[in-house]
Amino acid sequence: MSDPRLFARHFRDPKSWSAWRVFLATLFGLPLDSDQLALFRECTGRDAPNPAGYHEADLVIGRRGGKSFILALIAVFLATVRTWTHYLAPGERATIMVIAADRKQARTILRYAKGLLSETPMLKPLIEAERSEAIDLSNRVTIEVHSASFRSTRGYTIIAALCDEAAFWRSDESANPDVEILNALRPGLASIPDGLLLIASSPYARKGALWTAYRKHFGQNSPVFVWQAATRIMNPTISQGVIDTAYEEDPASADAEYGAQFRTDVEGFVTLEVVQACISSGIRERAPSSRWRYKAFTDPSGGSKDSFTLGIAHREGDSAVLDCLREVRPPFSPESVVAEFAQVLRSYRVTRVTGDRYAGEWPREQFRKHGISFDVSAKPKSDLYRDVLPLLNSRRVELLDQAKLTNQFVGLERRTARGGRDSIDHAPGAHDDLCNAAAGAILTAYGADRSRLRMFTVVDGLASGSGGIELDPKTGRPIDQEPARVRWVKVNEADVPAIRGPN
Structure with missing residues (x-):
């Protein structure tokens, strides 16, 4: 030197x-x-x-x-x-x-x-x-x-x-x-x-x-x-003013970028073990069946940077089953991908697909040309990931055996903003197109065919909340009740209008 x-x-x-x-x-x-x-x-x-x-x-x-x-x-x-x-x-x-x-x-x-x-x-x-x-x-x-x-x-x-x-x-x-x-x-x-x-x-x-x-x-x-x-x-x-501005805009990010401190507001979202426990080993795609009612979710892309992905799933008992997951990587013609995905959707008897707000009206118009209705998701992808986590943790999801999907799920990160609100997204330089489509399809399918079923605790015929029964806040189960007197039942809320309560 x-x-x-x-x-x-x-x-x-x-x-x-x-x-x-x-x-x-x-x-x-x-x-x-x-x-x-x-x-x-x-x-x-x-x-x-x-x-x-x-x-x-x-x-x-x-x-x-x-x-x-x-x-x-x-x-x-x-x-x-x-x-x-x-x-x-x-x-x-x-x-x-x-x-x-x-x-x-x-x-x-x-x-x-x-x-x-x-x-x-x-x-x-x-x-x-x-x-x-x-x-x-x-x-x-x-x-x-x-x-x-x-x-x-x-x-x-x-x-x-x-x-x-x-x-x-x-x-x-x-x-x-x-x-x-x-x-x-x-x-x-x-x-x-x-x-x-x-x-x-x-x-x-x-x-x-x-x-x-x-x-x-x-x-x-x-x-x-x-x-x-x-x-x-x-x-x-390096200008101190540039660094000061970065700290004003996002202190946690600037402390890592310029202060060389590891971030405490970024943590892993879901573990590899949890995801692997939900994988149906050796199954990369499930063929359509007349037994099930399928739901679909898509993550559109313009064809130059991100992948265009499609997920199809159905509900089976108390679980959501991912049946099909397709990805087209850039570069591609978005119109051609929509035509290809519409054909896949028809094979599963799906005439309506949900997707994010990407590109405004464009996905609706393209899917409509092929007889597929496009609904804009009410939830951003961060909320989709948050809501699918309990299903993953409780193994109420059956995933496909696709390594890229697994890697994208375990690569998700939970970040805490200055206002205290959490967001879930992929790491810098990574992608989440497949797991976005998968999570959307799983939640859409899991919410389908539900006749507003709720869980109620019944003790000697009294529903929780109506008989002065104290519930454990963690489990929702009655405290200090004999096991023989406690049972769990599913009831249709519309048929039992007198029952009320958060459980």
Whole structure:
């Protein structure tokens, strides 16, 4: 960073990069002066660094703190200044992996790395080949972009794995969990004694591998060191006014984005175990049957970004059964998808579909062309998720065996707004099109064919509320009544007009 033959011109303002110099000195085992040691203690919660440096570190850094550029700097330093050929078999290449939630995001670091290499005369001759997602160097090192997958990251000899925005990777409830990705990387690093695993992100919810590492290692003298710092500590050029405005608009979000604090207002909505207990194993779709009355719900899309989805379900006893779930991913023609879905609806004898308020009158017109009435849902999707949760928890839902549906359900998050109101939605960068259609279909079907049945407690012929019977507020059952005298019955409210009460 100081050598004019290498990268000095990219770090001309010493104050702007002073905090990053302390981080890098800690990572690579360089000495710290008294001022640097004070910053180290502030950002790590530790008394002193390991003089030998570290092979694994987690960076919890506020947005625009400069972490992507520093990861690129580390990648270029490791790829060019250090020598790795003595660890490699004939024909083998060492790989520096740049990993993000998707390849587009990872290419940001790769572009920085290409710039550092191509704009440094001493290093430019090392470039052997440049590809859209990789740089091959003549010293048998490749800097390469990878998506966050525990399958595609196996089989490499890795000298460094640089994981960007890891807080937004899928957590351990998904089909491609972050912890399994990191577990897949570590064996690839094991054959290189100086291999380096860096996990960097602005924080988000208190879940996933980054939160686990923070909780386990921050402030502890462990082999993994965690560095936590707000945006302006790492990058003082960011305007304080921008940050102040963000705090005024949404303090909880700004505290994570710029203050580098994990959010306490975002929690998981439903567990993997609950969803799996509702899945009909091996059944991806149920054929139409004349026995059932089917209901449908759709989540329309314009065809450029989100999927267009359709769910069909029926009620069976005290359960709702999901029969059909269709998804068309973009790009597509919305009119063609409506025609396709209308054909599916007719096969289930459905002439009316419910959907959200997307695009105003457009879905109504399109479905009407095919003889299908379109009703606008009275509830936003957050309310649909809230209302379907008790059915999932009590196993009164039979879901289809579709991994994507499972992942979307367990990926939902409950957020608490400043006014105290909860909302339920997908995580940033994720989708919920399938589970929105499924939840809507389940609730529409569950509400069908109900002749306003209510539960009443009957004790010696007296309904609850009419005989001075005290009910347990949690269970709704009578308190201090002999079991033989208590029974549960279903009655039609219209036939027993004298019965009143909330139970």
